[in-house]
Amino acid sequence: MNIAVLGTGMVGQAIASRLDDLGHSVVVGTRDPQATLARTEPDQTGNAPFAAWLDAHPGVELATFADAAARAELVVNASSGAATLEVLALAGADNLAGKVLVDIANPLDFSAGFPPTLSVKDTDSLGEQVQRALPETKVVKTLNTLTASLMVDPRSLGESSTVFVSGEDAAAKATVVELLESFGHDDVIDLGGIESARGTEMLLPVWLRLMGSLGTGHFNFKVVR
Amino acid sequence: MNIAVLGTGMVGQAIASRLDDLGHSVVVGTRDPQATLARTEPDQTGNAPFAAWLDAHPGVELATFADAAARAELVVNASSGAATLEVLALAGADNLAGKVLVDIANPLDFSAGFPPTLSVKDTDSLGEQVQRALPETKVVKTLNTLTASLMVDPRSLGESSTVFVSGEDAAAKATVVELLESFGHDDVIDLGGIESARGTEMLLPVWLRLMGSLGTGHFNFKVVR
Numbered sequence: 001m002n003i004a005v006l007g008t009g010m011v012g013q014a015i016a017s018r019l020d021d022l023g024h025s026v027v028v029g030t031r032d033p034q035a036t037l038a039r040t041e042p043d044q045t046g047n048a049p050f051a052a053w054l055d056a057h058p059g060v061e062l063a064t065f066a067d068a069a070a071r072a073e074l075v076v077n078a079s080s081g082a083a084t085l086e087v088l089a090l091a092g093a094d095n096l097a098g099k100v101l102v103d104i105a106n107p108l109d110f111s112a113g114f115p116p117t118l119s120v121k122d123t124d125s126l127g128e129q130v131q132r133a134l135p136e137t138k139v140v141k142t143l144n145t146l147t148a149s150l151m152v153d154p155r156s157l158g159e160s161s162t163v164f165v166s167g168e169d170a171a172a173k174a175t176v177v178e179l180l181e182s183f184g185h186d187d188v189i190d191l192g193g194i195e196s197a198r199g200t201e202m203l204l205p206v207w208l209r210l211m212g213s214l215g216t217g218h219f220n221f222k223v224v225r
Numbered sequence: 226m227n228i229a230v231l232g233t234g235m236v237g238q239a240i241a242s243r244l245d246d247l248g249h250s251v252v253v254g255t256r257d258p259q260a261t262l263a264r265t266e267p268d269q270t271g272n273a274p275f276a277a278w279l280d281a282h283p284g285v286e287l288a289t290f291a292d293a294a295a296r297a298e299l300v301v302n303a304s305s306g307a308a309t310l311e312v313l314a315l316a317g318a319d320n321l322a323g324k325v326l327v328d329i330a331n332p333l334d335f336s337a338g339f340p341p342t343l344s345v346k347d348t349d350s351l352g353e354q355v356q357r358a359l360p361e362t363k364v365v366k367t368l369n370t371l372t373a374s375l376m377v378d379p380r381s382l383g384e385s386s387t388v389f390v391s392g393e394d395a396a397a398k399a400t401v402v403e404l405l406e407s408f409g410h411d412d413v414i415d416l417g418g419i420e421s422a423r424g425t426e427m428l429l430p431v432w433l434r435l436m437g438s439l440g441t442g443h444f445n446f447k448v449v450r
Contacts, residue, residue: 117347122430161449164431191434199431205347206389206424209416214450223435224386225444 004029004072006065006087008036008050009043011104011148012078018152020059022182027061028054029068029091036062069095074102074175081107081119081126085133097136100172102179103127103197104143104151106204115208118201127166127197138172140165141197142180142188145207147217154220155184161220162187166196189223229254229297231290231312233261233275234268236329236373237303243377245284247407252286253279254293254316261287294320299327299400306332306344306351310358322361325397327404328352328422329368329376331429340433343426352391352422363397365390366422367405367413370432372442379445380409386445387412391421414448 005016006029019026030036030050039049054062069075069091079087084105088096107126108116120126127141142165143151154161163185165173177188191199203221211217230241231254244251255261255275264274279287294300294316304312309330313321332351333341345351352366367390368376379386388410390398402413416424428446436442 121427122342122346157449159449189435189438191431191438196431196434199434202346202427202430205427206416206421209421209424210414210448213414213416214448216450219448219450222447222449223439223444224382224384224447225439225441 001025002071002073003027004068004075004091005078006068006075006091007078007080008062009078009080010045010047011151012076013047013050013053014148014152015076015078015104016060017057018183020057026059027063027068027071029063029065029087031065031087031090033062033064065091066095069099072099074100074179076102076104077130078104081105082109084126085129088130088133093134093136096134099137100169100175101130101134101137101139102143102176103130103139103141106144106201108204115205115212118204121202122198125195125197125201127194127201131168131194138167138169139194140167140169140172140176141194141200142166142176144197145200145203146220150218150220152183154186157218157220159222160187161222162189163220164189164191164196164200166191166194166200168193187222226250227296227298228252229293229300229316230303231293231300231316232303232305233287234303234305235270235272236376237301238272238275238278239373239377240301240303240329241285242282243408245282251284252288252293252296254288254290254312256290256312256315258287258289290316291320294324297324299325299404301327301329302355303329306330307334309351310354313355313358318359318361321359324362325394325400326355326359326362326364327368327401328355328364328366331369331426333429340430340437343429346427347423350420350422350426352419352426356393356419363392363394364419365392365394365397365401366419366425367391367401370425370428371445375443375445377408379411382443382445384447385412386447387414388445389414389416389421389425391416391419391425393418412447
């Protein structure tokens with residue numbers, strides 16, 4: 001499949017790398033490809049500059065958000081929650097119309113330090129904001145409840161754990177579930193419409209505190225039933 | 226141990242019954258014992274009137290919130306989130322001073338229908354409100370992330386699942402962990418101070434949507450790591 005991954009951070013790299021390995025045609029979208037490639041310093045979390053990652057993934061292309069989205073059949077929003085609505089506006093509603101958009105972002109607000117709060121919650125969600133901004137796009141919220149490495153390789157935990165999908169379009173969710181299964185996910189729960197993204201986005205506060213208690217982000221929730 | 230359980234609903238009944246079975250001396254607290262015993266109709270969720278439950282548990286006593294708290298070494302808040310601060314005021318700060326208070330309540334707001342929203346979240350929690358209201362009491366938030374029957378019999382799920390503790394006092398948390406283990410919990414994660422109750426209370430939105438998707442509340446989260 002032709003897939004665009006919007007965002008060059010850890011999540012974008014993990015998703016793009018896995019999709020490339022699985023044989024998809026992957027274009028990573030960024031605001032300004034020349035500026036992205038010109039960065040030679042590690043980012044604020046110590047990750048290598050994107051150019052080094054791209055060199056190691058010769059099958060992956062880099063393009064503007066709009067070009068990446070225009071060429072894709074399915075688009076993954078791997079930008080930060082704070083940037084999401086702007087990134088998707090730059091990608092362009094026309095370029096996203098009729099397509100499946102996998103939304104992984106969480107509306108984390110770091111303005112008061114760590115742990116972050118949520119900029120939207122409880123009576124609305126980022127997933128719903130994205131769907132309202134792009135009414136012609138089939139938004140599916142998923143993978144926002146676990147760390148990047150486990151999003152694409154859940155089997156590295158050694159036992160089954162759960163991911164969730166929320167969205168209005170059943171066929172879009174089925175496409176996304178198939179993609180999740182190709183990553184190794186064997187327990188995908190359909191929570192219902194995009195409104196249910198409120199539930200998974202509000203998992204972040206306990207996820208962040210668990211990361212603190214466990215000293216690692218390498219864990220996931222399993223819904224035991 | 227002498228234990229008071231504040232609240233006569235499903236959670237209070239489940240906790241009191243289990244503690245009674247385990248050999249503790251249990252007093253259930255209510256606003257007005259005569260009024261509670263006079264009710265002969267099932268409650269709004271179809272449960273039998275409390276008097277019938279009490280008849281079936283001859284080892285358990287019924288008393289006012291204040292009397293129950295005064296006689297107890299450890300107190301369990303099993304009232305609804307909306308009633309909690311009033312119930313604890315009726316129990317009396319003096320009667321609760323120096324004691325461990327296990328807080329199970331969630332700040333659910335049903336005023337706009339189902340699913341409920343949270344009346345406090347993200348930058349505060351009901352657990353913290355309780356601790357601020359009772360500075361001399363050792364508040365431990367726990368068991369607010371699963372259904373009543375699983376709070377007291379997690380092994381009925383057939384495999385291990387997780388519960389959390391949040392609180393400022395390490396000895397109080399150790400006492401509560403021992404109690405949880407006596408119920409059958411074998412994976413208790415200490416999330417840190419009472420502030421971390423924000424995380425577990427914010428699990429309710431996804432818990433409620435999971436109940437809808439799965440068609441049952443008989444499930445729990447396991448933190449796979």
